[in-house]
Amino acid sequence: MRPMVRAATITGLRCEHLVDPIGIDAWEPRLSWYAENTAHASFQSAYQIQVAATKDVLLAGEPDLWETGRVESGQSVLIPYKGRSLSSGDQAYWRVRIWDDKDRPLPWSEIATWEMGLLNTNDWNAQWIGRRNPNPDESPPCLYLRKSFSIRKAVKSCRLYMTARGVFEPWFNGERVGEDFFSPGWTEYDKRIEYCVYDISNQVVEGDNVVGAILGDGWYCGFLLFQNKRGHYGDEASLLGQVVIDYMDGTSEIVGTDDSWIWSFGALRESDIYHGEVYDAQLELENWCSVDFRDVTWTSCEIFESYSGLLVGKASPPVRVIDEMTPVSVTKHASGIWILDLGQNMVGQYRLKINTAQAGHKIQLRFGEMLQEDGSLYTDNLRQARATDSYTCRGDGEEEYQPRFTFHGYRYVEVSGYPGEFTKECFTGLVLHTQMEPTGSFECSDPLINKLHSNIVWGQKGNFLDIPTDCPQRDERLGWSGDAQVFVTTASFNYDVAAFFNRWLADMALAQLENGAVTDVIPSVMISSKKAGDFDRQL
Numbered sequence: 037m038r039p040m041v042r043a044a045t046i047t048g049l050r051c052e053h054l055v056d057p058i059g060i061d062a063w064e065p066r067l068s069w070y071a072e073n074t075a076h077a078s079f080q081s082a083y084q085i086q087v088a089a090t091k092d093v094l095l096a097g098e099p100d101l102w103e104t105g106r107v108e109s110g111q112s113v114l115i116p117y118k119g120r121s122l123s124s125g126d127q128a129y130w131r132v133r134i135w136d137d138k139d140r141p142l143p144w145s146e147i148a149t150w151e152m153g154l155l156n157t158n159d160w161n162a163q164w165i166g167r168r169n170p171n172p173d174e175s176p177p178c179l180y181l182r183k184s185f186s187i188r189k190a191v192k193s194c195r196l197y198m199t200a201r202g203v204f205e206p207w208f209n210g211e212r213v214g215e216d217f218f219s220p221g222w223t224e225y226d227k228r229i230e231y232c233v234y235d236i237s238n239q240v241v242e243g244d245n246v247v248g249a250i251l252g253d254g255w256y257c258g259f260l261l262f263q264n265k266r267g268h269y270g271d272e273a274s275l276l277g278q279v280v281i282d283y284m285d286g287t288s289e290i291v292g293t294d295d296s297w298i299w300s301f302g303a304l305r306e307s308d309i310y311h312g313e314v315y316d317a318q319l320e321l322e323n324w325c326s327v328d329f330r331d332v333t334w335t336s337c338e339i340f341e342s343y344s345g346l347l348v349g350k351a352s353p354p355v356r357v358i359d360e361m362t363p364v365s366v367t368k369h370a371s372g373i374w375i376l377d378l379g380q381n382m383v384g385q386y387r388l389k390i391n392t393a394q395a396g397h398k399i400q401l402r403f404g405e406m407l408q409e410d411g412s413l414y415t416d417n418l419r420q421a422r423a424t425d426s427y428t429c430r431g432d433g434e435e436e437y438q439p440r441f442t443f444h445g446y447r448y449v450e451v452s453g454y455p456g457e458f459t460k461e462c463f464t465g466l467v468l469h470t471q472m473e474p475t476g477s478f479e480c481s482d483p484l485i486n487k488l489h490s491n492i493v494w495g496q497k498g499n500f501l502d503i504p505t506d507c508p509q510r511d512e513r514l515g516w517s518g519d520a521q522v523f524v525t526t527a528s529f530n531y532d533v534a535a536f537f538n539r540w541l542a543d544m545a546l547a548q549l550e551n552g553a554v555t556d557v558i559p560s561v562m563i564s565s566k567k568a569g570d571f572d573r574q575l
Contacts, residue, residue: 044071044072044078044134044136044142045071045072045142045143046069046070046071046072046132046133046134046142046143046144046145047069047070047071047072047145047146048068048069048070048072049067049068049069049130049131049132049145049146049148050067050068050069050148051065051066051067051068051130051148051150052065052066052150052351052535053068053532053534053535053538054150054351054352054353054535055148056148056149056150057150057151058150058151058153058195058233058234058235059151059152059153059154059197059231059232059233059349059350060150060151060152060153060349061152061153061154061155061348061349063121063122063155064116064117064118065116065117065150066114066115066116066117067085067114067115067116067117067130067132068112068113068114068115069112069132069145070112071112071134071142078136078137078138079110079136079137080109080110080112080134080135080136080137081108081110081134081135081136081137081139082106082107082108082109082134082135082139083104083106083107083109083111083112083115083132083133083134083135084104084105084106084107084132084133084134085102085103085104085107085115085130085131085132086099086102086103086104086130086131086132087099087101087102087103087117087119087128087129087130088100088101088128088129088130089101089126089127089128089129090129091129091147091149093129094129094130094131094147095147100120101119101120101122101128102117102118102119102120102130103119104118106135112134122152123152123155124152124153124154124155124156124159125151125152125153125154125195125280125282126151126152127149127150127151127152128149128150128151128152129147129148129149130147130148130149130150131144131145131146131147131148132144132145133145151233153197153231153233153348153349154197154231154347154349157347160197160276160278160292160347161278161290161292162276162277162278162290162292162293162294163276163292163293163294163295163339163340163342164201164274164275164276164293164339164340164341164342164343165181165274165275165276165293165294165295165297165337165338165339165340166179166181166251166272166273166274166275166299166337166338166340167179167272167299167335167337167338168272168338169271169272172266172267172271172272173265173266174266175253175258175259175266175306175307175308175311176253176306177301177302177304177305177306178250178251178252178301178302178304178305178306178307178440178441179250179251179273179275179299179300179301180248180249180250180251180299180300180301180302180321180324181248181249181250181251181275181293181297181298181299181337182207182246182247182248182297182298182299182324182325182329182331182334183246183247183248183291183293183296183297183298184244184245184246184327184331185244185245185246185247185279185291186243186244186245187240187241187242187243187245187281188242188243189242189283189284189285189287190242190283190284190285191237191240191242191281191282191283191284192237192282192283192284193235193237193282194235194236194237194239194240194279194280194281194282195233195234195235195236195237195279195280196208196213196233196234196236196247196277196278196279196280197231197232197233197277197278197279197280198219198220198231198232198234198249198275198276198277198278199219199220199229199230199231199232199275199276199277199347200219200220200229200249200251200254200256200273200274200275200276201225201229201256201257201269201270201272201273201274201340201343202251202252202253202254202256202257202258202273202274202275203218203219203220203251203252203253203254203255203256203273203441204219204220204249204250204251204252204275205219205249205250205440205441206219206232206234206247206248206249206277207246207247207248207249207250207325208236208239208240208245208246208247208248208325209239209240209241209245209246209325209326209327210246210323210325210326210327211239211325213234213236213239214232214234214354215354215356215357216232216354216355216356217354217355217356217357217385217440217443217468218254218355218441218443218501218502219232219350219354220232220350221350221352221355221502221503222254222255222502222503222515223539223543224543224546224547225255225256225269225270225345226269226345227345227346227543227546228345228346228347228348228542228543228546229343229345229346229347229348230347230348230349230350230351230539231276231347231348231349231350232350232354233349233350236279240279240281244327245327246325246326246327246329247277247279247291247325248324248325249275249277250302250304250440251273251274251275252273252304252307252440252441253266253273253307253308253441254273254309254441255268255269255309256268256269256270256273257269257270257271257272257273258307258308258309258310259308259309259310259311259511260309260310261511261512261514262419262420262511262512264420264511272340274340275293276293276343276347277292277293278290278291278292278293279291279292293337294337294339295336295337295338295339296336297336297337298331298334298335298336298337299334299335299336299337300321300324300331300333300334300335301319302319302320302321302324303315303316303317303318303319303320303321304440304441305319307439307440307441307442308441308442309441309442309443309513310420310421310422310423310511310513311421311422311423311424311442312422312423312424312425312426312439312442312444313425313426313439313440313441313442314425314426315425315426315427315428315437315439316428317427317428317429317430317435317437318395318396318428318429318430318431320430351535351538351539352470352502352535352536352538352539352540353470353471353472353535353536354470354471355468355469355470355471355501355502356468356471357384357385357466357467357468358467358468358469358471358497359466359467360464360465360466360467361378361379361380361382361464361465361466361467362378362460362461362463362464362465363376363377363378363379363449363460363463363465364377364378364379365377365379365460366458366459366460366463367411368458369411369412369450372452372453372454373450373451373452374450374451374452374454374458375407375411375412375413375448375449375450375451376448376449376450376451376458376463377447377448378446378447378448378449378465379447380447380494381405381445381446381447381494381498382445382446382447382465382467382494382497382498383443383444383445383446383467383468383469383497383498383499383501383508383509384443384444384465384466384467384468384469385438385439385442385443385444385466385468386401386438386439386449386463386464386465386466387436387437387438387463387464387466388401388427388436388437388438388462388463389434389435389436389461389462389463390427390429390434390435390436390437390454390455390462391434391455391456392433392434392455392456393429393431393435393455394429394431394455395429395430395431395432396428396429396431397428397429397431397453397455398426398427398428398429398453399426399427399428399429399451399452399453399454399455400424400425400426400427400451400452400453401424401425401426401427401449401450401451401452402415402423402424402449402450402452403423403424403444403445403446403448403449403450403509404418404423404446404447404448404449404450404509405417405445405446405447405448405509406447406448407448412450413448413450417509417510418509418510418511419510419511419512420511421509421510421511423444423446423509425439425442429455438466443468443501443508444508444509445498445507445508445509446509449463451463467497468501469497469498469500469501470500470501470502470536472500472531472532472533472536473531473532474530474531474532475528475529475530475531475532476529476530492526492530493530496523496526496527496530496531499519500527500531500533500536503515503540503543504519504520504523504527504536504537504540505519506519515540515543515544517544520537520540524537
């Protein structure tokens, strides 16, 4: 009997290593795919790519942007787009099919898409805004910023473009936009800053709308390096953003950041990556980004100096909550002090639940990787990083708190001042890292080797947070090149880290050039061809 040949399926369609990305600013985006369930020893002998401006046109087999025809090649990784020139905000739909080594065509893949970002500087109709910090040596409260505007026509699509010298959390019409943390991430801020793009077509309404953001120090102007000093790149955080509204009648409108935006302080009194957060729930601005919120006491934003570097679309996956963990034990260590054991050294945040507390009651949380012999928290290895969060209760019933602009490396948590009995259900550990697709796994008959591999994977999770870091807990957390170089092969086995490393290497190259070193290669994905002239002048 002739053996059954399994049909291959084309999957894993990527544009610049990303799945259906929004905000691509490479003028010739590179396309990749792979085939699953291929017959033994079978391989790709040819491919055909079709790209169209709409899904319907593509399905009709009449691609209006690019048609490769049959290309005799086994290449399936990073094939540059060579179709019709694309403009800012253009959307492209694409599919691919291949022929195997027996010259048999496989069915077309599912349809994937990408959307171009803002390809030219003049596509930004916005200014950098914020509030001047009168004391640059101290962490100021985070800013809450908002802007009201009206829409009087039917909307076709709506995008929010946003970035910061600092970190931001975007909001629109009373809801947080997306699930990303620490946007726009850590780059070589003096040379380039990434911007993020969000599809808010389903959130915008005809009539009154509100766009907003919470702005924190982050890596840009928070405490960084070993000197326990703020402002390594700048003294003050600032925001740049715009809402681009495309109407059904073919017209467009931009609502950009300027001095018509207003700001206020809120519950987030201090937020720092090394030192932690101070949150006073009594000062919460309920529904602060909704159309019904009264903002008469808010202050007009100040305009900050323009940015001389490059603004580039975010070219790596975002940082997100990837997993949740419940404490394996809760121990009362002393009067009013509880020690939590998560059972695993992890990196991220947490969700704290408080059932009943008086208004103004304070709860403090400290984080560590080990315990002292007496069962208390060991923090000597943190050096000058406080790694401490403080929460002041509202006092109106059940409360819940999760940090925004800090993260901790920990297995153990010391909770002091918690009202009542602390149980496992009061605390949930939130594992944070760059969103990476698993690509490999390992298991053998030796439990010690399995545990070693588990530790390796957890080490990668804990240190792949926007950049490859050396540690997640003390006053360092830096992207040393030696650590990443040694680990990159193992990292690539565990997860798809192509976009993650491509982005980071661009900043490494920029840093080396600034120090007078010479490099032959800078990842082209990070720099669009039209922006390359500006980039060359910087070099």
